[in-house]
Structures are given as structure tokens and as C-alpha cells.
Amino acid sequence: MSGRVHVVGLGNVGTFIAHSLASRQSPPPITLLLHNPQVLADFRRKKYALAMNHNGMDDVKGGFDVEVRSDSQWHKVDTRDVKEKARGEHADDEEYLFGDRTDDEDIDCLIVCTRANHAEKTLKTLSHRLTSDSTICLVQGGMGVIDKLNESVFPDPNNRPHYVESVFSHFLQRQYHFHIAHRSPGTLTLCPTVTDRTPLIEAEKDPHWAPSTKHLLRLLTLTPQLVATVASPATLLQLQLEKLVVNCIIGPLTAINDCKNGELLYIFSATRLMRLLLFEISGVICSLPELQGVPGIESRFSPERLRRLVTHTMSKTADNTSAMLQNIRDHKSTEIEFFNGWIVRRGEELGLKCVLNYMIKHLVHTRLSVAVRRNESAVPLDLENIIVTGDSEVDD
Numbered sequence: 173m174s175g176r177v178h179v180v181g182l183g184n185v186g187t188f189i190a191h192s193l194a195s196r197q198s199p200p201p202i203t204l205l206l207h208n209p210q211v212l213a214d215f216r217r218k219k220y221a222l223a224m225n226h227n228g229m230d231d232v233k234g235g236f237d238v239e240v241r242s243d244s245q246w247h248k249v250d251t252r253d254v255k256e257k258a259r260g261e262h263a264d265d266e267e268y269l270f271g272d273r274t275d276d277e278d279i280d281c282l283i284v285c286t287r288a289n290h291a292e293k294t295l296k297t298l299s300h301r302l303t304s305d306s307t308i309c310l311v312q313g314g315m316g317v318i319d320k321l322n323e324s325v326f327p328d329p330n331n332r333p334h335y336v337e338s339v340f341s342h343f344l345q346r347q348y349h350f351h352i353a354h355r356s357p358g359t360l361t362l363c364p365t366v367t368d369r370t371p372l373i374e375a376e377k378d379p380h381w382a383p384s385t386k387h388l389l390r391l392l393t394l395t396p397q398l399v400a401t402v403a404s405p406a407t408l409l410q411l412q413l414e415k416l417v418v419n420c421i422i423g424p425l426t427a428i429n430d431c432k433n434g435e436l437l438y439i440f441s442a443t444r445l446m447r448l449l450l451f452e453i454s455g456v457i458c459s460l461p462e463l464q465g466v467p468g469i470e471s472r473f474s475p476e477r478l479r480r481l482v483t484h485t486m487s488k489t490a491d492n493t494s495a496m497l498q499n500i501r502d503h504k505s506t507e508i509e510f511f512n513g514w515i516v517r518r519g520e521e522l523g524l525k526c527v528l529n530y531m532i533k534h535l536v537h538t539r540l541s542v543a544v545r546r547n548e549s550a551v552p553l554d555l556e557n558i559i560v561t562g563d564s565e566v567d568d
Contacts, residue, residue: 189283244297361401417453
């Protein structure tokens with residue numbers, strides 16, 4: 173095992189994790205996977221470095237290896253060569269950026285920081301490099317991602333990589349591309365995945381972890397900035413479900429109403445809808461077979477406690493725009509199928525009809541479809557050549 177860590181998805185979370193690993197006293201070899209040449213060009217302009225602002229000070233880390241996806245292949249980038257070529261006339265030519273250096277080497281440890289709805293597409297491009305000895309760490313907010321991956325990307329259990337699930341709670345804000353601000357410290361809670369839906373009390377007794385899983389967990393938990401810990405399967409699932417509940421309420425309601433998180437706090441109709449959604453969500457969570465036998469589930473996931481959890485998060489992030497609303501404004505797909513959609517699917521398995529969550533899911537889909545169609549039917553304007561009244565036209 174090489175000990176190399178690959179990171180895909182360089183949003184706020186991916187940038188923070190890669191930067192934190194590079195900040196170790198003895199950092200591991202880190203490869204950043206960029207999904208297209210344009211992102212590579214942006215990264216080149218940043219001198220192949222990631223920056224994090226903490227307490228008003230920028231901390232810049234470099235030394236990363238880079239691979240880029242182009243023409244259905246992953247290409248290894250020689251950053252030293254590119255820095256020289258960037259000064260020449262072919263600086264933006266893909267051939268000069270990465271040439272023919274394709275990379276099909278096996279990946280031992282992969283950290284996936286893409287959104288839940290992009291994980292399947294991303295891992296399909298890397299599946300030939302992942303073996304039964306590999307470990308994938310998923311750092312996402314939705315539920316049901318692993319089920320989707322097992323169904324469409326890794327259908328053969330004998331060749332399936334190991335998974336590590338996580339809950340990430342650091343508060344980050346994007347400054348620029350590859351530059352974030354660490355606003356509030358949090359934690360990264362990790363746990364190797366239970367492969368079947370057995371009661372988690374029994375799953376905690378399984379001590380068998382793959383070498384790559386042990387290496388990745390040791391690496392993350394010994395990285396100070398991450399504040400990472402390894403939890404039991406039951407503990408991690410409860411943390412995931414609490415985060416899911418918040419996402420099931422704040423994301424869809426802000427996306428449908430086109431508002432900031434805090435604007436929902438003092439609207440009577442919004443609080444009524446929130447309560448009804450939480451009653452459905454609470455019923456599904458408390459009925460999950462995975463949680464049977466875990467003490468305190470009914471009180472921890474009661475509708476009233478979930479309401480307090482959601483309103484506290486809304487108040488804390490009152491001036492923020494949710495990721496789901498931002499996706500709709502950008503005409504991009506959302507994670508709704510991994511939020512309310514997961515509640516609906518698990519409810520159907522348990523014989524519970526979650527009609528309100530089903531409605532909310534389709535309202536978000538409708539909102540996105542309307543936004544996309546409006547954008548497609550818009551008349552393009554050439555803003556650079558508009559002549560304002562009183563201006564004289566300049567002949568070329």
C-alpha cells in the first residue's frame with residue numbers, strides 16, 4: 173500500500189480536508205482529482221496551492237499532485253512542467269497541460285467530497301482504479317449514497333471497496349476558488365460502514381477493518397485541524413440522521429420559497445409545515461430496524477426535539493443561503509433525492525406513507541425545472557455592445 177490519499181471534490185469541505193492533511197508535520201502524498209481542464213487552469217493560476225483563512229490570517233499549502241479528467245480519461249499533471257509551460261504561448265492548450273500521461277494506477281484511499289447527487293457519476297469514472305482492498309471515505313450530507321453506489325457502480329460484492337461514512341460539522345465559507353475561511357471549529361466523525369441492515373448493537377462487535385481503512389482512519393484522526401474521531405455505527409447513524417433532518421427542512425423550504433435560512437423562522441405557515449414534515453420524519457426514523465435496541469431513540473428523534481434542532485440551526489445560519497437554493501439559482505441538480513427522497517423510500521419499506529415529504533420532493537424538482545426552462549427560453553443579450561441613450565456609436 174502506497175499510503176497516498178486521493179481527494180475528489182474541491183469545494184469547501186474538500187479544500188479544508190486536503191489543506192488539513194497537507195498541514196501535518198509529515199504530510200502523506202496527496203493527489204487532487206480535478207473534473208475538467210478548466211478547473212485545472214484555475215488551479216494553475218493559484219500556483220497549485222490551497223488557502224485557508226483562520227482568524228484573519230491566510231495559510232497557503234502546496235505540494236499536491238494533480239490529476240485531471242479529460243476525454244473520458246484521468247491524466248496525471250506534471251506541475252513542475254506546467255509551471256514552466258504556463259509562461260509560454262500554449263499555456264491554455266490541454267496538450268501542454270497534461271499531454272498523454274494517463275493514470276490508471278490503483279487508488280488505495282479515496283476521500284469523496286462531492287455532493288451526494290454527484291457521487292455516483294464521479295465514482296463511475298474511478299471504478300476501474302478501485303479494488304476490494306481500497307477504501308472510500310464519503311464526506312456528504314445525504315443518505316442512501318452507498319446503496320446507490322453498490323447498485324450501479326460496484327454491483328459485485330467480491331470486488332467492492334470498503335466504505336467509511338462521516339459527519340462533518342466545521343463551518344466554512346468560500347472566499348475564492350481554492351480559498352476558504354474557517355469560521356467556526358467543528359468535528360469530523362468517522363465510522364467504517366456496516367454492509368447490511370443488521371441491528372447496530374451487533375455490528376459494533378465486528379473488529380475487522382481492511383489495511384487501507386485502518387491507514388485512512390489513523391491519518392484523519394491524527395490530523396489536528398480536522399478534530400476527527402471514530403464512532404460506533406449506532407452513534408454515527410444517529411448523527412447522520414440529525415443532520416439529515418436539518419437538511420430535509422431548511423434546504424427544500426428555502427429553495428421553494430427563494431429565501432435565506434433565517435427568513436423562515438417567524439412565518440406561521442412555515443412553522444406549521446415544518447411541524448408536519450417533522451412528524452413524518454420522526455415516525456420513519458424511530459421505526460428504522462437498524463436502530464432497534466439503541467436506547468433513547470424515541471426521545472432523541474421526537475418531533476419536538478427535532479423542531480428545536482432545526483430552529484437552532486436556522487437561527488445560527490440565518491443570513492446564509494442554503495446549498496439547495498443556490499443549486500436551483502445556478503440551474504443545477506439538487507440533493508433532494510438523498511434528503512426527503514430517502515425518507516420517502518425508507519418510509520415505503522416500513523409501510524409508512526410520507527405524503528408531505530413526497531410533495532416537498534416534487535415541489536423542489538418542479539422549482540428546478542421551471543428555473544431551467546426559463547433560462548433556456550431567455551433571449552441572450554450582448555451586454556458589451558449595448559449603446560446607452562446619448563452615447564455615440566464608435567466605428568471599428
